[in-house]
Amino acid sequence: MSPAAPPAASPDAPGTTARYRSVFRPGLFAGQTIWVTGGGSGIGRCVAHELAALGAQVLISGRSEDKLQRVAAEIEADGGRCAWRAFDIRDEEAVKANVGAALAALGPITGLVNNAGGQFPAPLLAISKRGFDAVVANNLTGGFLMMRELFTQCLQQHGGAVVNMTADFRNGMPGMGHSGAARAGMSNLTMTAAVEWAHAGVRVNAVAPGWIASSGMDTYGGAMKALIPQLKNHVPMRxxxxxxxxxxxxxxxxxxxxxxxxxVTLQIDGAASLHTPLIPPLPVERSTAFDGFHRAVTPEVLR
Known part of the structure; x- marks a missing residue:
């Protein structure tokens, strides 16, 4: 593990003229180290940038060294601090070893953003056991291993906070039943850990994003790719x-x-999960997005 050296800045590079526009006070996480899994792209990349902008030493992890190096270089070019570790959160021994090595290198870690995950679209009848197991391992088992190991090796002694990533599973997840089952499991695991770990001063919560314009959308093809630009029409905020x-x-x-x-599991979906065809859609008079990420890139599928 080592942070990548930042690239030479060009006059129009995002980091040379802008910084993350967080609504939180500067220095909020100064002196803290926070781990973001799946930090090499998408939402994880964004979270890592905001935490670094607020003073945290950020540790990002994932399976792709190239992606992790690029994000670490971005953060350092913007004046932040970022280390990275490449491993598979589904591998229990790798999780144990990397948590131990990270603590030895960086000292106590006060926060974990359990963001890593992934899935593929398929109806239930087309999902094999291998495919089902892989998605559950990505979105539930790996997250469990990360939070358990970090609690055992650090948080139990120092306290801290965990935020788990789920998704909008409230009405089932037709077309992605394996992911829906895993995400619902993570929400339930969050509640259990909140009770069992409260005595140690460890809070455990989750977020459930709905349709978010992120790089993950570009991983889908076929019918799903054609559907993505229309998803906003099924959100009350349009x-x-x-x-x-x-x-x-x-x-x-x-x-x-x-x-x-x-x-708690906090829904972040523009009320999409509450939408009902019984109520006719109303014209949206105003819907202002918070665009604080200065390095955000619109997914290709939405351009």
Whole structure:
């Protein structure tokens, strides 16, 4: 593990003229180290940038060294601090070893954003056991291993906060039943950990994003790719969410202001999960997005 060297800045590079426009006070996480899994792209990348902009030493992890190096270079070019570790959160021994090595290198870690995950679209009848197991391992088992190991090796002694990533599973997840099952499991696991770990001063919450304009949308093809630009029409706010809007919720849950909040799953979906065809859609008069991420890139599928 080592942070990548920042690239030479060009006059029009995002980091040379702009900084993350967080709504939280500068230095909020100064002196703290916070781990973001899946920090090499999408929402995880955005969260890592905001935490670094607020003074945290950020540790990002994932399976792709190239992606992690690029994000670490971005953060350092913007004046932040970022280390990275490449490993598979589904591998229990790798999780144990990397948590131990990270603590030895960086000292106590006060926060974990359990963001890593992934899935593929398929109806239930087309999902094999291998495919089902892989998605559950990505979105539930790996997150469990990360939070358990970090609690055992650090948080139990020092306290801290965990924010888990789920998704909008409230009405089932037709077309992605494996992911829906895993995400619902993570929400339930969040409640259990909140109770079992409260004595140690560890808060555990989750966020459930709906349709967010993030790089993950570009991983889909076929019918799903054609559907993505139409998703905003099924949101009462008539737009998709932005990465920065998810990041802001995560940062709040990590912050001292959420000191009496634990065991909750916060929906971030523009009321999409509450939408009903019984109520005709109304023209949207105003819907202002919070676009705080200065390095955000619109997914290709939405351009």
């Amino acid at each position: 737009r998709m969410g932005l990465e920065a809007e998810v990041s802001a919720a995560i940062v709040f849950l990590l912050s001292p202001a959420a000191g009496f909040i634990t065991g």
